[in-house]
Amino acid sequence: MFTDRRIERHQLPYFLRVFNSVTDRPIGFLGNVSEDGLMLISQLPMMTGVDFHLRLKIPQGDGCNQVIDFTACCLWCHEDATPLHYDAGFSLQQAPPEFGQLIRALQQYFSFQPLPASV
Template sequence: MTDDKNTRRARRREVTEQIPVTDMMAEAVIGRLGNVSETGMLMIASVPMNDDALFQFRFAIPGPGGQPLPLDVGAHLLWHEESNAPGQFWTGFRFLTLSREHRELLRAWVEQETSAT
């Protein structure tokens, strides 16, 4: 279980901007980022999720100069619960696949916020 503890202790970036998350299999936006680390994310989903499901997601983080940098991740749904807002769900994911290049971009973006606070 050390792996899970390290995953949960990874630095996270609270996402204040609206960053949509696309389910690549359904080819549809299914939510938006709540917070993210290089090991996982909290998503505010607009669709109900199945326990223990696997997903292929795409979302874009702001790059240098503000241009969007699309990232592709394979993710495992760890938990979900209804939020207070009708039709919205809090969902927690662990990243299973993330290319080295995308991981480095994501790490730099997370570090950028955590070093500013």
């Protein structure tokens, strides 16, 4: 079973909700993320070896949400340090270009790099 992470993941101090993209019901929060995977924090354990159809709703400045649907396989799941919570590691199977844009935006935001100057 795959257990070693090859790409640095960025911890998210404020969690984004993760939804089931079929039912649009919340299933947990985004704990950390990379180009190839993510960690989900949920109140229920996730079944390993199963593909999940997931959705992120990214708040936009106009009060609307950008929706990003993707498929990810759960590689592992274990109880979190917080009672009645579980951490699950997912490998991305299918992700749209918007997912990569989200990763780059989060890396920019959490790296405290200055924004590019407007031309």
